[in-house]
Structure formats: C-alpha cells, structure tokens
Amino acid sequence: MTDQSSWSDPDNWARMQVEKILETGTTEGVDVQGMPIVLLTLRGARSGKVRHTPVMRVEHCGRYAVVASKSGAAEHPVWYHNITAHPEIQLQDGAETRTFVAREVDGAERAKWWDHAVKAYPAYAEYQARTGRRIPVLVLEPR
Numbered sequence: 001m002t003d004q005s006s007w008s009d010p011d012n013w014a015r016m017q018v019e020k021i022l023e024t025g026t027t028e029g030v031d032v033q034g035m036p037i038v039l040l041t042l043r044g045a046r047s048g049k050v051r052h053t054p055v056m057r058v059e060h061c062g063r064y065a066v067v068a069s070k071s072g073a074a075e076h077p078v079w080y081h082n083i084t085a086h087p088e089i090q091l092q093d094g095a096e097t098r099t100f101v102a103r104e105v106d107g108a109e110r111a112k113w114w115d116h117a118v119k120a121y122p123a124y125a126e127y128q129a130r131t132g133r134r135i136p137v138l139v140l141e142p143r
C-alpha cells in the first residue's frame with residue numbers, strides 16, 4: 001500500500017514511476033494526469049553512474065525533445081547536467097528503447113519544440129511563467 005506522503009513528494013513519485021517501468025518493461029500505463037512519459041537512461045555527470053529519469057513524452061514526426069523544467073524551480077534539474085555532460089542517452093517509449101544524442105536548442109528551433117512540448121504537457125507553460133530561469137529544451141537525434 002503506498003502511503004499518501006510518498007506520492008506528494010515529487011522525487012519519490014519519480015522514483016516510484018521508474019521502478020514501475022523497470023519492473024513491467026514498459027512505460028505504458030505510467031503517466032502524469034493521463035499524459036504519457038518516457039524513461040531516459042543517462043550517465044551521471046560526475047560519477048558516470050547509470051541514472052534513470054522519467055520525463056514527459058514530447059514527440060513530433062518521430063523525433064523527441066526533453067524539457068528540463070523541474071516544475072519551474074529556480075535551478076536546473078541535476079539530470080540536465082548529466083545529459084549535457086554525456087549527451088549519448090537512451091530513451092524508452094513503451095517497450096522500445098533507442099539510443100539518441102541530445103542537443104540543446106535555441107531560437108526558432110527551440111520555439112518550435114517548445115510549442116510541441118506545451119501541447120504535450122500544458123503545465124510547462126506555467127513552469128516557465130514561475131521562474132526567471134530559461135527552461136532548457138534538448139532535441140534527441142537518433143544515433
């Protein structure tokens with residue numbers, strides 16, 4: 001039985017969703033308010049350790065982007081340092097895991113992907129409104 005407090009703590013929530021995906025072998029049925037997520041497998045920027053990070057599924061014409069929003073916190077999520085230090089990553093969508101190289105985007109390309117992201121998960125717009133930090137958007141190029 002999951003005690004309520006574990007679901008209210010976002011870090012615990014993420015950990016529990018990672019566990020479920022690793023246990024079941026798929027991201028199917030693991031979501032945020034009905035919106036799908038994907039699972040990133042990253043390398044720790046300093047430790048080189050394997051790190052699993054769930055993020056919202058932002059996909060357009062077979063390409064993915066990831067948004068380092070951290071709910072609009074003033075600082076980047078730690079995983080942003082991981083993905084920029086080691087940009088070759090794995091992304092699991094459903095039961096399929098593929099390798100990508102992450103590239104932070106700017107200008108018109110960022111604006112286009114930001115629109116896709118907000119369509120996939122409208123809360124991103126609220127997160128950006130609540131912080132002076134410009135939320136990084138990274139496009140994943142298939143390896």
Ligand SMILES: C[C@H](OP(=O)(O)OC[C@@H](O)[C@@H](O)[C@@H](O)Cn1c2nc(=O)[nH]c(=O)c-2cc2ccc(O)cc21)C(=O)N[C@@H](CCC(=O)N[C@@H](CCC(=O)O)C(=O)O)C(=O)O
Nearest residue numbers: 014017044045046047054055056068069070077078079081
């Ligand atoms: C708590 C902390 O998390 P974080 O990396 O700051 O990321 C915070 C959140 O963004 C992260 O929990 C996301 O998964 C939350 N999250 C989303 N976060 C987002 O930013 N964007 C999303 O779209 C998103 C969606 C989402 C969907 C489901 C869900 O369950 C969570 C979701 C963390 O994992 N800390 C580790 C970091 C370990 C680590 O990576 N260490 C590095 C050092 C890195 C360094 O400091 O340079 C290393 O090993 O080298 C620790 O303290 O042990």
